[in-house]
Amino acid sequence: MKAVTYTRGQALTALLARRILILDGAMGTMTQRFRLTEADFRGERFKDHPKDLKNNGDLLSLTRPDVIRDIHEGYLAAGADIIETNTFGANALAQEDYGLARLSHEMNVASARLARAAADKFSTPGKPRFVAGALGPTPRTASISPDVNDPGARNVDFEQLRAAYHEQVAGLVQGGVDLLLVETIFDTLNAKAALFAIDEYFEESGERLPLIVSGTVTDASGRILSGQTVTAFWYSVRHAQPLAIGLNCALGAALMRPYIQELARVAPDTFISCYPNAGLPNPMSETGFDETPEVTSRLLAEFAAEGLVNIVGGCCGTTPQHIGAIAAAVEPLAARSTRRAMFYKEAA
Known part of the structure; x- marks a missing residue:
């Protein structure tokens, strides 16, 4: 077993002890604004690919890197401290739907390098920028049957998930990310496969990166899709010792408040992240969602004033x-104050 050391993203903890850090916004919302065609997604390389590729946003890192670069730089110019790689679905399981599973590693390396270049361009000594390697939940769930007539049926198992996530992590780290972000978790078993793969990669490489874990409460029940409450979700993943635990997607900030409050209460020593949707879907609005920048920012400022968050x-x-x-x-x-934050403040 190799000795595992932190080699990247070490400044994050000290920064989080001093101020709230800003994560970027939606990638898909922004790519839609470019009104890309099937030809844009295919590029010259995939012009004869037998399956439709439109809406495979992760592929744009290979076929339209200019679009992804522009989006990253837009968020950095707006003040983001952390940008996510364009890899939400860049795993073999998700890419199987497009017949591109073989490209998972390449997609992750390319996406990480695009984000790295953008972050480095905007970094200054007084305001360093960080790249989070995004690992989405995959379109398959290990806990829930895809067949209403067969509760025991599954379309993926733990080992398939582990292998797909391990390949993705290797590509992201090779591409230069500072931290890893397991996000939009609707099935804790999927997340545990990701966490297992991450720890496995760290052991193999001898390098450990900071980790953020972010679940998704799907409705007013206060549970993620596989049935866990926010408290149960935290106890299921806290063994990974994440830098931050949080919630994202599904709900707007107003509806997310009680669940962020619950998470802050049960995880007092861990930083809390929160990046909600811009309210509920609204096809009549410019972005397809209800909340304007003024509304979302006011709500998240209320979270901060209440002492609930470290990353928004x-x-x-x-x-x-x-x-x-x-x-x-x-x-x-x-x-939000934590014992970890107090340690770094005293050390400074």
């Missing part, structure tokens, strides 16, 4: 305008 940003429907407004709203507010 946006998920579906949010734009650089949302992120800029959030950054301005929370800038004068103190980050």
